[in-house]
Amino acid sequence: MMGVSVPVHRGRFGAEQAERLLWRAGFGPAPGQARRLARKGLRRAVVSLTRPRGNARLRGPAPHDEDGLPLAPRDAWGHDHLWWLDRMVRSDQPLVERMTLVWHDWFATADVGQVSLNLKQNELFRKRGLGSFKELLLAVTVDPAMLVWLSGNQNEAGAPNENYGRELMELFTLGAGNGYSEDDVREQARALTGWTNDWDDNLGMVDFRFDPERHDSGRKRIFGQAGRFDWRDSCRLCVEHPAHAGFFVERLWSYFIPTPPPKRTLRELKRRYRREGRIRPLVEAILMHPALYEGPRMVKPPIVQIAGMLRARRAGIETDSWTWIADEAGQRLFRPPNVAGWDEERWLDTARIGGRWTAAAWNTRENEVDEDAYDPTETAEQAVRKALRFWGSPTISARTRKELQRFARRVEAVATDEWQQGTYRALRQNALRMLVVMSPELQTS
Amino acid sequence: MSGRCGCREFTRAELARRSLAEAGKGLPAIEPGMPAPAGTGLTRRSLLVRGGALALSVYGASLLRPRALLEGIAEAAGSQGRVLVSVFLEGGIDSLSVLAPVADDTYRRMRPALRLAPGDGPTWTEDPRLQWHPAAAPLHQLHGEGKVTVFPAIGYSNADQSHFTSRHYWEVGELSVRANTGWLGRLLDVVGSNDNPLQGLSLDGSLSPSLATARVPVAATWGPRYDLWAPGVWGEVEDLMFETFSRLGVTAEGSRDKQLSGAGRVVRQAGTLRSQLQAFSGEIDSPVAYPDDEHFSESLAGLAAMLDAGMPITVASVGAPGAYDTHDEQASTLGQDLAQTCATLLAFQRDLEARGLDDRVLTMVWSEFGRRPEENGEGSSAGTDHGAGGCAFLIGTPARGTMVGEWPGLGTLDEDDNLRSTSDFRAAYCSLLEQWFGVDADAVIPGAGGFARPALIG
Numbered sequence: 001m002m003g004v005s006v007p008v009h010r011g012r013f014g015a016e017q018a019e020r021l022l023w024r025a026g027f028g029p030a031p032g033q034a035r036r037l038a039r040k041g042l043r044r045a046v047v048s049l050t051r052p053r054g055n056a057r058l059r060g061p062a063p064h065d066e067d068g069l070p071l072a073p074r075d076a077w078g079h080d081h082l083w084w085l086d087r088m089v090r091s092d093q094p095l096v097e098r099m100t101l102v103w104h105d106w107f108a109t110a111d112v113g114q115v116s117l118n119l120k121q122n123e124l125f126r127k128r129g130l131g132s133f134k135e136l137l138l139a140v141t142v143d144p145a146m147l148v149w150l151s152g153n154q155n156e157a158g159a160p161n162e163n164y165g166r167e168l169m170e171l172f173t174l175g176a177g178n179g180y181s182e183d184d185v186r187e188q189a190r191a192l193t194g195w196t197n198d199w200d201d202n203l204g205m206v207d208f209r210f211d212p213e214r215h216d217s218g219r220k221r222i223f224g225q226a227g228r229f230d231w232r233d234s235c236r237l238c239v240e241h242p243a244h245a246g247f248f249v250e251r252l253w254s255y256f257i258p259t260p261p262p263k264r265t266l267r268e269l270k271r272r273y274r275r276e277g278r279i280r281p282l283v284e285a286i287l288m289h290p291a292l293y294e295g296p297r298m299v300k301p302p303i304v305q306i307a308g309m310l311r312a313r314r315a316g317i318e319t320d321s322w323t324w325i326a327d328e329a330g331q332r333l334f335r336p337p338n339v340a341g342w343d344e345e346r347w348l349d350t351a352r353i354g355g356r357w358t359a360a361a362w363n364t365r366e367n368e369v370d371e372d373a374y375d376p377t378e379t380a381e382q383a384v385r386k387a388l389r390f391w392g393s394p395t396i397s398a399r400t401r402k403e404l405q406r407f408a409r410r411v412e413a414v415a416t417d418e419w420q421q422g423t424y425r426a427l428r429q430n431a432l433r434m435l436v437v438m439s440p441e442l443q444t445s
Numbered sequence: 446m447s448g449r450c451g452c453r454e455f456t457r458a459e460l461a462r463r464s465l466a467e468a469g470k471g472l473p474a475i476e477p478g479m480p481a482p483a484g485t486g487l488t489r490r491s492l493l494v495r496g497g498a499l500a501l502s503v504y505g506a507s508l509l510r511p512r513a514l515l516e517g518i519a520e521a522a523g524s525q526g527r528v529l530v531s532v533f534l535e536g537g538i539d540s541l542s543v544l545a546p547v548a549d550d551t552y553r554r555m556r557p558a559l560r561l562a563p564g565d566g567p568t569w570t571e572d573p574r575l576q577w578h579p580a581a582a583p584l585h586q587l588h589g590e591g592k593v594t595v596f597p598a599i600g601y602s603n604a605d606q607s608h609f610t611s612r613h614y615w616e617v618g619e620l621s622v623r624a625n626t627g628w629l630g631r632l633l634d635v636v637g638s639n640d641n642p643l644q645g646l647s648l649d650g651s652l653s654p655s656l657a658t659a660r661v662p663v664a665a666t667w668g669p670r671y672d673l674w675a676p677g678v679w680g681e682v683e684d685l686m687f688e689t690f691s692r693l694g695v696t697a698e699g700s701r702d703k704q705l706s707g708a709g710r711v712v713r714q715a716g717t718l719r720s721q722l723q724a725f726s727g728e729i730d731s732p733v734a735y736p737d738d739e740h741f742s743e744s745l746a747g748l749a750a751m752l753d754a755g756m757p758i759t760v761a762s763v764g765a766p767g768a769y770d771t772h773d774e775q776a777s778t779l780g781q782d783l784a785q786t787c788a789t790l791l792a793f794q795r796d797l798e799a800r801g802l803d804d805r806v807l808t809m810v811w812s813e814f815g816r817r818p819e820e821n822g823e824g825s826s827a828g829t830d831h832g833a834g835g836c837a838f839l840i841g842t843p844a845r846g847t848m849v850g851e852w853p854g855l856g857t858l859d860e861d862d863n864l865r866s867t868s869d870f871r872a873a874y875c876s877l878l879e880q881w882f883g884v885d886a887d888a889v890i891p892g893a894g895g896f897a898r899p900a901l902i903g
Contacts, residue, residue, distance in 0.1 A: 440697035
């Protein structure tokens with residue numbers, strides 16, 4: 001068969017495009033990073049993200065809580081969130097963290113009451129997030145947090161629990177009602193029986209394992225095939241299902257590009273996925289696709305926006321407040337709203353804009369310029385440039401710049417008294433920093 | 446809130462159960478009789494406020510000052526719409542304390558420590574076997590004026606005794622763990638508009654699951670406030686900043702780029718909401734005095750002021766102060782919480798009356814279940830465990846003021862030794878939808894045809 005290749009972006013790949021790539025594939029640029037990445041050219045830039053060498057290094061100030069103490073992700077409330085947010089801010093392998101976030105949403109598991117299990121699952125996503133999807137699916141299916149979350153540990157012969165079997169098809173591999181029946185749900189549940197764990201009064205849930213005694217070893221009929229299927233077959237049958245490749249490619253694509261893949265691209269990506277079953281080459285093809293650079297902007301997920309603000313300032317985690325602020329903004333890590341994950345169509349509404357505003361304010365506070373000693377001669381243009389520098393000089397459109405400069409000039413117009421010359425310019429700078437990062441443009445990339 | 450039965454204790458099992466439930470995916474089968482976990486549902490804390498990509502488009506790109514804006518809203522919305530306020534008593538209030546069968550021998554035997562004595566509170570005129578808790582005297586007062594419809598034993602058959610499951614049922618208006626829109630949200634999907642988030646207002650800082658819609662936007666605020674605070678910005682510069690914020694929204698909204706345009710709409714909408722609610726962010730000037738209990742009274746006082754200003758609100762939701770999961774030391778906490786709640790509800794009703802709004806506002810007070818008739822523990826530490834049938838109230842000038850479902854007595858309890866219910870919450874919802882909002886209940890409550898329609902209004 002003739003291989004039709006997936007289109008690759010041939011247009012300009014400058015700092016602006018690199019900036020978009022860093023937002024879509026990571027958590028936004030640190031100051032100067034987009035320009036450096038652009039110099040590599042598109043292909044090398046993408047590969048530098050998708051094939052990082054060695055272990056990730058965390059750069060920048062180490063995280064601490066409100067009292068200056070190190071984080072305790074397993075024990076302290078909200079520190080699981082802070083721990084991961086810190087990695088998003090500081091890791092030199094941003095795509096690895098971003099893929100971890102993709103899988104956290106895809107296999108959305110909220111707090112199962114034993115944070116160590118959620119952290120372990122998080123590590124699984126980090127480790128396997130760019131390899132074989134089938135391997136990832138197998139690992140997730142028997143991952144302790146998932147076993148608790150979707151009742152895999154309650155699913156036993158004679159009393160099958162359909163929870164995981166249903167979501168396995170509906171949310172993880174095929175899509176709702178896409179090529180399976182209610183009978184398949186019941187039979188999948190039987191195939192998946194057998195996993196259990198013990199309870200330890202000190203340690204909680206321990207010793208997750210497959211117990212053949214609890215497994216229904218009888219024949220099952222799934223997708224028209226019959227056999228003495230077990231949990232491995234369950235996963236395999238889903239991945240081999242004709243509807244899977246399309247579901248997989250379109251869902252993966254949707255994390256990076258807001259418009260659906262063009263038909264030929266979809267066809268070729270499906271073919272490639274069926275052939276290799278691997279995640280990394282697909283992510284690379286998506287990140288090099290013209291639709292990413294030439295297509296519409298995309299709303300940044302709240303946690304990406306929050307991590308990005310800190311990265312832009314080269315700031316670290318210095319307060320526990322990032323947990324509730326992220327919650328307000330609509331994305332607290334380890335707390336997806338349900339097993340379907342976050343609703344990417346609904347990242348923005350009045351309450352969540354309020355949360356993003358709070359996040360911005362927590363960046364500017366304590367960095368406010370001095371009202372009593374501010375340059376009374378600063379021009380509107382200088383003021384806007386300075387505010388942009390505060391956020392690492394992101395690209396903004398001429399229209400947004402014009403609006404910011406208009407504001408800056410109007411402040412000068414109302415600063416009629418002598419004392420207001422410096423003071424109002426200071427307030428103007430504080431306000432401009434909020435306006436820059438809260439502009440609709442910078443809610444998107 | 447710590448409980449003898451362990452329901453609020455942070456044991457690992459309980460934590461697992463709670464966190465799963467909070468994540469809105471139903472409940473794991475840790476306790477017998479719980480429904481199987483479901484993959485959908487509602488988040489308590491961080492449920493997204495639906496429909497944020499929509500906007501108050503009636504105001505177009507205008508950047509009116511708050512006063513003009515208020516007038517515009519009053520005109521756009523018409524200030525005559527009917528309103529339902531949902532007040533939730535979290536934890537499962539002990540209905541046998543709110544309306545106590547003080548002379549009943551079974552009651553006296555089952556409640557040696559917690560029983561109220563004849564004469565402690567006013568008698569309930571509709572059924573003199575029952576007596577109001579002294580702290581509920583404000584309800585007695587309003588009931589005497591014909592403004593309270595009492596449900597002395599409301600619930601549903603085979604009551605679930607999990608806080609989360611039962612509350613979820615009440616919120617979604619059906620006995621389904623998979624439902625993911627609230628019954629009031631679905632009402633708004635029928636009668637609401639695509640561009641008015643204020644129509645469904647959650648006043649507790651996050652969307653009340655009852656108000657989760659599938660289609661139309663709703664808003665969440667903390668009390669009457671929607672403050673956006675910018676460090677080191679004040680006065681004229683702050684005004685100009687917010688004007689620019691809205692302008693940035695308007696500019697982006699005009700973009701052909703759909704995502705940018707959507708972000709612009711929400712930014713403009715946020716700017717608008719802030720202006721709308723700015724007038725209520727300071728001291729609320731109420732015509733009546735409210736009890737000094739901060740959030741609840743501030744929310745209701747703010748709500749009355751907003752309605753008075755013509756804000757287009759159809760349903761609002763707020764949690765009552767206090768903790769009603771009284772597994773122990775019930776006597777000391779319940780009275781206090783109930784007193785605060787009832788006094789504020791009375792003030793709210795008087796506020797509405799003073800403002801001439803009382804003919805268009807009803808307040809529904811509900812809890813996820815009642816409590817076990819037989820008390821646990823001894824003396825001052827005595828409390829009650831989760832029960833089934835509980836109480837609810839519909840307050841307001843338009844309320845019919847006659848009880849729905851009779852008092853079932855303690856002679857025959859259900860199979861878990863709990864109070865039987867004599868009215869179904871879904872029947873009450875159907876009646877509210879049809880009699881108050883003029884909406885066919887079939888469009889909102891699954892299986893509406895199977896429920897009675899108690900007369901609630903007039």
